[in-house]
Amino acid sequence: MSKYLLELKGIDKSFPGVKALDGVDFQLKKGEIHAIMGENGAGKSTFIKVITGAHEPDKGEIFIHDTQVHFRTPKEAQRHSIAAIYQHGTIYPHLSITENIFIGHEDVMGPIKTIHWGMLHKKAKSLLKSLSCDLDPHTLVGGLTVAEHQIIEIAKAISQNAQILIMDEPTASLSRRECDELYKISEKLRDDGVSIIFISHRFEDMYRLATRVTVLRDGKYIGCYNVAEISNKDLISAMVGREINQIYPKRERKIGKEVFRVEGLRRIGYYENISFKVCRREILGFSGLVGAGRSEVMQSIFGIDQMDGGKLFLENKEIIVKSPLEAINLGIGLLPEDRQKQGLVLNWEIYKNITLSNLKQFIRHTILRPKKERLQAKVLGEKIAVKSPTVFEKASSLSGGNQQKVVICKLLNTDLKVLILDEPTKGVDVGAKSQIYDIMNDLANQGYGIIMISSDMPEVLGMCDRIITMREGKITGEFAGEEATQEKLLKASMNTIETEDKAS
């Protein structure tokens, strides 16, 4: 018997246009708590999904107790006692705790598979007790806190005899006290012989719980370290330590006058006290982790969601934006984060997508002129090199990069002063990425004020004249493009305050 409970060797996994995992190795001992860390997009979630059978790896081997296994579906992984708790859990709010714990593997009796509720409730009660939680198993789950949801998910995993428990960002939305509770439960499970793998952006979680940490970067395995032996600083440089590629165009423009400013924006529960400005011919970057509230701020500015307070100024005049139409008419455009759901009508031809946000200009005597629309689509599409034979092609038939270009064409078809780009290169391959960078640079040179949200740090550093970092709905730092480094940005984006003294 080897000393490893679970071992993965040379795991490769590609998605169209992206290599998500590239030769990742991983070992898990019995009764160990193991952290996986890395930047956004480093491949942590994909890696977890390979272990749980949600993704089948293209290459590589998985061993459990030295026996090679293949997981084609999550069910097969479950049979090997692997259970996962995801960030956005699979909680059924209208069902009771007992039903949530035993859903899918209820104890049944007799030919018509009657569920023995009395027994299940008793079992649920004792499971909760073993996790030192005294909730009544009859309670509906909808009214409980996120922390309690997590305990229920853990109970669900234990009820399936999980030997390997995987947690994806378990502490992301927990309060300090709830975190302590979760730590205690995790330690108890460890002492009972359960092995735990967790992903976290919080250094504190790692130092408190994990004995070893595996670092991933750009889908590659960087190393596995003993937590006791690695300092905070070394860990950060292991996570980022990469050269910035020379795919970013040179910034040689003179930044102009202020074009857009926000003061004291807040929306309760999402973000607070957000103030910043952007100038003509400037690219302002918003860095931070996923869920830091950056998209929410931009959606409020664009009129999708309301805000609870704060002022917007466009060219020093106060403006009020109640709907996307008003924002567009004033000159603020948004490239949404999810281009398939928010940016495009996938069933539509390219030209109809491009003209949707400004149909007024193609109307004569109240009648739409499709010929003019197509001509305009051709002109804009050729300018930024949309790759497609005709403007009649359906948006759904284009690659990610070309879809994004179509959305950019849509923005350019309106008369804008400020462009807000939310993750403009998400899910776009490297070639199209550098084209999008060139387009952004050209637009900035023409005088647009550009705000870019990006979780890709090299991209922020390579493109932006100024960078603002956000964490948990607050602005935590502002850096000039030249003085910013990945370490500085990461430090400002992550919750490292508690751990600094420990590491030094």
Next chain:
Amino acid sequence: MSLKSGGAVTVQADSPVSAHRSLQNERSFSARRFILQWEWLLLLLFIVVNVINASISPNYLVFDNLMHAFMVFSDRAILVFPMMMIILMGDIDISIASTMALSAVVMGVSYNVGLPMIPAIVLALMVGTTCGLFNGVLLAKFKELSPIIVTLVGMILFRGIASIMLENRAAGDFPSWFRNLGWGYVGRVPIVFIFIIVQALVFGYMIHFTEFGRNLYAIGNNETAAKYSGVKTDKIRTIVFMTMGLFAAISGIFLASRMGSVRPSMALGYEMDVIAMVVLGGVSNLGGKGRLIGVVIATFIVGFLRFGLGIANVPSQVIMIIVGALLIVAVIIPNIKATLYGSKWHKTIIKKRKGN
């Protein structure tokens, strides 16, 4: 600031953007695209229905007879076009028959208590529009409500109010000129027919040639993207439902004119016929797909089919079964391709082809 006035996007020579590609804005005529249109199938079905009708009753293909046949389903035809707008948005309205009844009953009752006929008609139109406003505002303000539930409430509520006003009685004794609205002719053409032709032209124009129509399709295909593109989705939804209510009232007035009286139970089950006509016409019930010409043909198919079978003394229950079967076929045919392509049968064919 915008690029549309030829503002140059300058590009460095070595950047990949400079690999300029032309993007054609015209495309050549494709026979395949021309033939593969749902409307051809509908036209074929339309001819089949008429051939069968003509063989059953020798006098069928006479102009006056066709006009009479049309009159029988004209009240449904009035509802088809606004219903098409609603289904294009991916919504549905099952309250229309109740709106018809309520508007007509309000007209009848107010006339009987002494209001002149013209103001009574105007009042009916206002009631119908208000019913539509009720549905539209509820849907626009409470996003979690589904159209079928909101309009189910309307369906029960509106007819309920009509029943309270009239109980089981009928109201009527309308002036003689009012009867001409439903039965009258201009030359040899019924007034209703002219009304519906004009209506089809106006709706066709609105749906296919204006910004409003384009926005309907955008909402039906992807409401979120439409909203992000600055489409006023709530406003459009409210307007469309109000239009539906207005035309339900108009249809109710025509029906009252032809029946000579109004009662709370009038127009029962119309909503199902109207939805069937729209869906048969090729409008996807998921929204965002379909053309007015198809809906026009489908309206005539269902209308003439009912009329012809009625002449042949086929019991009305059997007619319902036939219309239902037609609808199932209409819903399934567009999906056959997709189902076949995903089937085991198709996969084995592909394997065989590769093997050869």
